[in-house]
Amino acid sequence: MSKTSYYTPEGLKKLRDELRQLKDVERSKASQAIAEARDKGDLSENAEYDAAKEAQGMLEMKIAKLEAILAGARVIDESQLDTSKVLVLSKVRIKNDTNGMEMTYTLVADGEADLASGKISVNSPIGKGLLGKSVGDIAEVQVPNGTMKFHILEITR
Structure with missing residues (x-):
């Protein structure tokens, strides 16, 4: 169950823009970083791959948090x-x-x-x-x- 929070129209637009940026731009960058690291060889000893996977996980957590905030967001008249x-x-x-x-x-x-x-x-x-x-x-x-x-x-x- 999401927590309701109240925003101005500008504040809500800012949240939506940030979520769109994370989903459309940052996600593809994270996937690209993982692909490049994977191409460098053995994954069991590849610190770059581990770091890219961790960064992707953090990004997905941030996206989920923003989606939860937006689900409970209300614009105040x-x-x-x-x-x-x-x-x-x-x-x-x-x-x-x-x-x-x-x-x-x-x-x-x-x-x-x-x-x-x-x-x-x-x-x-x-x-x-x-x-x-x-x-x-x-x-x-x-x-x-x-x-x-x-x-x-x-x-x-």
């Missing part, structure tokens, strides 16, 4: 989402209680997370702490060095 509380795809402006710094994050699925562009996973400690909160709430987030408190200042889409 942002226009139907409630902005009174933090949900997936919410853009949240928060203030760190400790240092007074303000930050804005968009909560996304694991595969779309990119801290440099302000996208954090809903499964990250901060993402989990923010989910379900409303403007004015304080989110207490467990991090390795203790608990951080964030004031929810604004929620938008």
Whole structure:
């Protein structure tokens, strides 16, 4: 049974493109590497062949994982989402209680997370702490060095 995860249309397209690349291009490269290694002689003492077979196995595992993710992937209609509380795809402006710094994050699925562009996973400690909160709430987030408190200042889409 696959786990449901929610994506933006762009995030889902990116996953599908990656899967297509792995299946159409990388698979044939792996097969070609195995064929070339096999042509070099005795397979029992051929490290290149073993490495090519292992690489092929890793590729197939990655393809299977992506297929499982895509099977449970759902696109979110942002226009139907409630902005009174933090949900997936919410853009949240928060203030760190400790240092007074303000930050804005968009909560996304694991595969779309990119801290440099302000996208954090809903499964990250901060993402989990923010989910379900409303403007004015304080989110207490467990991090390795203790608990951080964030004031929810604004929620938008």
